[in-house]
Amino acid sequence: MGVECQRVGPERLNELEPHVRGTAALHVADSGIVDYAAMAQKMAKRVREHGWKIQLETEVRELDSTSNNVFLSTTAGEIEARQVINCAGLYADRVAEESLDAQIVPFRGEYYELVPEKRSMCQNLIYPVPNPEFPFLGVHFTRMIDGRVECGPSAVLAFAREGYRLSTVNWKELWETVTYEGFHRLAARHWKQGARELLQSMSKRAYLSAARRLIPELHMDDIVASRTGVRAQVLHSNGDLEDDFLIQKSGRVVNVINAPSPAATSALNIGRHIVQDHVGVSSGTLSA
Template sequence: MSVIVLEKEARLAAHQTGRNSGVIHAGVYYAPGSLKARFCVDGARDTLAFAREYAIPFEQCGKLIVATGEDQKERLKVLHERSKQNGLETEMIGAAELKRREPNIRGTEAVYVPSTGIVDYTKITEMMAKLVAEAGGSVITGCEVQDIQEGPSSVTVKTQGETVRARHLIACAGVMADRLTRMCGLKTDFRIVPFRGEYYRLAPKHDHVVRHLIYPVPDPALPFLGVHLTRMIGGYVTVGPNAVLAFGREAYLRTSFNVRDVAEMVAYPGFRKVIRRYFRSGADEMWNSISRRRYLALCQRYCPGLELSDLEPYRAGIRAQAVLRDGTLLHDFLIEGTQRTIHVCNAPSPAATSAMPIARHIVDHAVTRWSFEPDTHRVPVPQA
């Protein structure tokens, strides 16, 4: 088969892939047997192998999940047991050992996850695009999809720049995933709700404040992990992200507002149920976003030496969160399709880590679903 990749932006990895924390997740948090658990463990191995093969800088610095109070110890033990069920080697360490390993971190107990790493996912994406081209495929940027028409023998995709007809379509559209499913007439019961994750970069004097990635113990009543300290491949440290409702699918600034996106969210019953269910925590996140002092306090729980002047501006990211009509936040990966299309409907973190297992899963699904004729190829359709 010949393959063509259509990218909406003028460059690759402009959104979720290039705006995440750069962590190669190990698979600690995810329910045993879920797609997330399976794909994350396999994906960490695949990502490290890919980085080694193509000389992409990475580091397996390990992660410490730190309990800062007695009320978190039991949850920490649950995470330790879950990581073992997912096939990971982890270690419980006490306060003294935590202090020895991380002198600037305060905690009562921690789980050490040695397999966690960091990488630049933009560089991985660029290398994948190069490999596509070398294999005879095409990656075309600046092609925002405007319409999709599926026929009995082909799929026609209309973009800003050209119209493409192909035998099959795989859609990995992130925050636009639900809109592409609707273009294809796929009967799905979800909408994408964007949450902005805001980061700060620590001042250069703190480039070596930690040796590992430092994570809090997640609250099972809340949908996101919480603010953590992340060493980056560039040699600096970031703190974040929080999780603030974004008023647009690409609303990276607090002042950004997209009328269409907000109108769609408000009209969807599932979104209104989510707001009611998480109103208090959502309000707290909003205040943490507005107030740097409140944001700093989240970091000082386990890194008390940080000061307000240490928080420097850094790029934000958007998490594309699928929400069901009943208000359920869909946490696992969701992949659905029609006769000639496959859609990655929900791919939250650790989707970057899991990219290659997701790809294998899609290919295996496609092989059983589609009949690949020898003359399968892309047919450009001239613009009217």
């Protein structure tokens, strides 16, 4: 909402991003990135300044609601709360008390980055035209806050919810995924795309060819493996991937079940929406 964008042809595209090839593009002049770790630290500082406590290294094992309270069984003992907002990412469906007609399926995203001498090939943020069938953006280029240029991510099934490496396997979690009817339907519908992504994950050459769809001049030596992330993606039992935020209220618990990208960018607005619409606190109280 309120994002200004302009359709540009190949000439203007060439001025903006001389190494990108395309017949047309949408130019979003206001686009940019932030240092998210610094932003999260700032938010934590503000929370503590208000006298509230952030309890780290504490796992919620179980929730038990009554009409007045919620009891949380945690690794640091029992906690009693009037209101709970469950935003447990990859484990949000597990932490949610009620059973859902959906399951979180982890999709790993691997990044490469441009070697320092080739960073000038990307001036800003470059995205491909998305495939409306998938909630994932496809391989794109991002000029980071420190000047590095990332390229990625891929989207492959992770063999554990926190499967940041191909070799990380949690058999129980993997079994839950591969026996889930939603996963069978997804795999039957999109096995070709899945196979392509897996190939990209295992072969640098295949990854490069996805990157070269945007910057054709790239060569094998221009990219080096970088970080990975895991997306917490809600998959419905009918095989549909949820491509929107999914926030459900159940008694005194608000469950943030699906918060895919750009949920980090939108975190402050999502927080405001949850507090105003689900918890029922007015904006006056919020800014106090």
